[in-house]
Amino acid sequence: MILSVDQKDAITELVNIAFSRTAASLSDLTETASNWLFRRFPPIRSKTLSVH
Secondary structure, three states: OOOOHHHHHHHHHHHHHHHHHHHHHHHHHHHHHHHHHHHHOOOOOOOOOOOO
């Protein structure tokens, strides 16, 4: 398939938009998952040991 320069630019732009949207969705997904995990399983806070 032979594409013109404008067609190549258009396809490149579509691919860039798709990758950008995918990255944003993955970021939202991981943020949502980590928020759920921290609510469900709060981090264990270790007490500092005092040495006298």
